[in-house]
């Protein structure tokens with residue numbers, strides 16, 4: 021059995037996403053943006069964020085696995101699903117549920133830059149800095165900075181379970 025304690029309830033999450041969206045709306049100042057959600061965990065955050073953007077938005081998704089090489093930002097990124105859209109000349113905003121080691125976001129950013137994106141920024145709901153391996157991993161928009169505990173819900177899973185919880189909770193194995 022697992023016990024889950026609430027870290028951020030639904031109201032708190034949505035309030036913070038609204039603030040993030042306001043900041044993004046200000047920064048992009050009416051420019052079109054291609055929002056790329058990272059499956060599967062990032063799907064709830066991506067949808068709740070784009071609903072609050074007042075910019076011309078196109079949505080796309082990727083599904084990736086990242087393989088590390090220690091603390092270096094070089095590594096291997098395997099696309100299980102690539103973007104459908106052409107990123108060249110576009111403002112790309114990557115939307116993720118969580119940054120841990122920083123590998124996924126750093127490599128995704130690099131790929132989109134190499135494919136000629138006009139700009140690449142990242143928005144993450146949760147940042148777990150204690151787990152960072154890529155020290156210079158950049159995130160432009162952060163929802164919450166969290167401690168080094170195992171979090172589930174709102175897209176985040178434990179063994180593919182709990183993604184559907186409407187809140188973010190800390191899971192403790194009993």
Ligand code: PRP
Nearest residue numbers: 059060061117118119120121122123124
């Ligand atoms: C999680 C999360 C990020 C990545 C972050 O995905 O959704 O994509 O790990 O970790 P990193 O900063 O160490 O690269 P996961 O591979 O668990 O897949 P999922 O989203 O399908 O659960």
